[in-house]
Every structure is written in structure tokens, then in C-alpha cells.
Amino acid sequence: MSEHEQIIVQDLVKTFTVRNGLAKMFTINAVKGVSFSIKPGETVALIGESGSGKTTVGRMILGLLGPSSGEVKYKGQAVQSFRRDKLRSYHKAVQAVFQDPYSSLNSKMRVGEIITEPLRNFGYKGDCGLRLAELLQVVGLSSDFAARYPYQCSGGQKQRVAIARALAAEPEFIVLDEPLSSLDITVQTQIIALLNSLKSKHRIGYLLITHDLRVVKAMADQVVVMFRGDVVETAGKAEFFACPQHFHSRALMAAVPSIDGLL
Numbered sequence: 574m575s576e577h578e579q580i581i582v583q584d585l586v587k588t589f590t591v592r593n594g595l596a597k598m599f600t601i602n603a604v605k606g607v608s609f610s611i612k613p614g615e616t617v618a619l620i621g622e623s624g625s626g627k628t629t630v631g632r633m634i635l636g637l638l639g640p641s642s643g644e645v646k647y648k649g650q651a652v653q654s655f656r657r658d659k660l661r662s663y664h665k666a667v668q669a670v671f672q673d674p675y676s677s678l679n680s681k682m683r684v685g686e687i688i689t690e691p692l693r694n695f696g697y698k699g700d701c702g703l704r705l706a707e708l709l710q711v712v713g714l715s716s717d718f719a720a721r722y723p724y725q726c727s728g729g730q731k732q733r734v735a736i737a738r739a740l741a742a743e744p745e746f747i748v749l750d751e752p753l754s755s756l757d758i759t760v761q762t763q764i765i766a767l768l769n770s771l772k773s774k775h776r777i778g779y780l781l782i783t784h785d786l787r788v789v790k791a792m793a794d795q796v797v798v799m800f801r802g803d804v805v806e807t808a809g810k811a812e813f814f815a816c817p818q819h820f821h822s823r824a825l826m827a828a829v830p831s832i833d834g835l836l
């Protein structure tokens with residue numbers, strides 16, 4: 574791994590301790606020593622069965638969860654060592670879009686406030702109104718959406734709002750955790766096109782967490798396969814689809830019989 578990598582995840586481990594009833598404790602080894610890296614403008618798909626630890630890895634990259642051991646490096650420096658200004662600029666550079674726009678957007682705020690909140694948080698110097706209009710346009714929403722509440726938007730429109738909010742911070746990197754799973758296939762195709770165009774235009778890197786190999790095929794450059802907390806395969810997309818190495822990768826592939834026909 575070189576200094577060209579933007580995000581490096583190194584031997585990342587997360588063990589949760591859960592209280593079972595009054596006294597008993599048990600541990601869950603959610604992530605057992607995961608390593609991979611992401612270059613600027615690259616999409617790395619993190620795939621694997623439910624419970625394999627994908628979201629836990631994403632949350633550790635976002636700094637929402639501290640690792641039990643191992644580290645996340647941003648431009649060669651350990652994120653855990655960041656304080657104040659450095660941490661603030663990391664939180665600006667690394668944004669997230671989650672699966673469920675119903676719960677990830679504040680229902681009491683209007684779309685305009687939701688999108689401009691990061692501008693205020695990160696001390697945006699320009700005109701917030703103009704930037705809002707620009708962001709709505711980028712994600713394909715008309716200006717009247719600014720006054721709506723999330724419940725007045727469809728699932729696809731809400732996911733566009735979530736993307737506009739993530740973009741407001743002018744991120745270098747976005748963790749996309751199942752960003753399309755709650756959307757129907759037509760809207761999925763539109764959002765995939767939007768994310769791919771943002772990537773090439775702004776050179777944004779993505780960690781794309783998904784179950785859906787059709788989405789991997791449409792978006793990824795690299796594929797990292799997790800199985801029960803471990804990385805079991807890392808490959809370029811073409812190589813992965815042509816010749817999946819691990820039995821779990823082949824099992825994931827077998828579950829989608831006609832990938833080519835669908836996207």
C-alpha cells in the first residue's frame with residue numbers, strides 16, 4: 574500500500590460485548606482483522622452475507638465506532654490520532670449515505686435545511702441559498718423541494734436529498750451503506766447513474782456496501798468480499814466476475830442468475 578491510497582483499513586478488529594440478561598456477558602467478533610485500501614476516485618465494493626461485518630467496517634471508517642484494534646488511515650495518517658481541526662476536516666472529507674432515507678433524514682427539518690446544515694457546520698463562506706440551488710440541481714431535484722419535509726418526498730427523492738447533503742460538505746470520499754436497497758429498480762438505475770457521474774466529475778471515492786451484485790457490476794472498480802468478519806477475497810471487478818476465488822464469492826454469484834440481463 575502506498576501514499577496514493579486515500580483510505581487504508583489495517584487489521585481492523587471490532588468485538589462487541591453484549592449483556593445477556595442480568596449478569597451474563599458474551600462477545601461478538603464482528604470484524605476480525607480486515608485490511609483493504611481505497612484510492613482517490615475509486616469505488617470499492619464491500620460485499621458479503623448479512624452479519625458479515627460490512628456496516629461495522631463502514632462505521633469505523635466514518636469514526637462512528639472505535640476499533641477494538643487496528644487502524645483506519647487517511648492519507649497515510651491514523652484517524653484515531655486526529656484531534657480538533659484535523660478531526661473536523663476528516664469528518665468533512667468523509668461523508669455517508671445510508672440505506673434507509675426514511676430514518677436517516679431528520680423528519681422535522683425541511684429539505685433545504687437538511688442539505689445546508691453541513692454548510693453551516695463546516696463554516697461555508699459562500700452564499701448558502703445559491704449552493705442549495707446548485708446541489709438540488711446536481712441531484713436532479715427541482716428548487717421547490719427545498720421547502721418540503723422528508724415525508725413529502727418519495728424514497729428515491731429522499732435518497733437524492735441524502736446524496737445532496739453528503740455532497741454539501743464537498744467530500745473526497747463517501748461511505749454508501751446499501752444506498753439503493755430501499756428503492757425500486759428504475760430509481761436504482763437513476764441513482765447509480767448519478768453516483769457514477771459524481772464520481773467521475775469530482776473524483777469522489779466510494780466504499781459501496783451492498784448485497785447486490787448487480788450494483789457492484791454497475792459501480793465498482795474493486796471488490797472486497799467479507800465472510801464472518803474476515804476478508805476472504807479482494808479483486809478487480811472484471812477479475813471478480815470472471816473468476817470468483819472464494820466459495821462464498823461463488824455462492825453470492827450463484828444467487829444472481831442473470832446479472833447481465835438486469836443492469
Ligand SMILES: Nc1ncnc2c1ncn2[C@@H]1O[C@H](COP(=O)(O)OP(=O)(O)OP(=O)(O)O)[C@@H](O)[C@H]1O
Binds near residue numbers: 591622625626
Ligand atoms: N452495536 C452492536 N452491538 C452488538 N453487536 C453488534 C452491534 N453492531 C453490529 N453487531 C453485530 O456484528 C455483526 C456484524 O454486523 P454488521 O451490521 O456489521 O453486518 P453487515 O454485514 O452490515 O450485515 P447486513 O448486510 O445485514 O447489514 C453482527 O453479528 C451484528 O449482530
Ligand SMILES: [Mg+2]
Binds near residue numbers: 627628629
Ligand atoms: Mg449492514
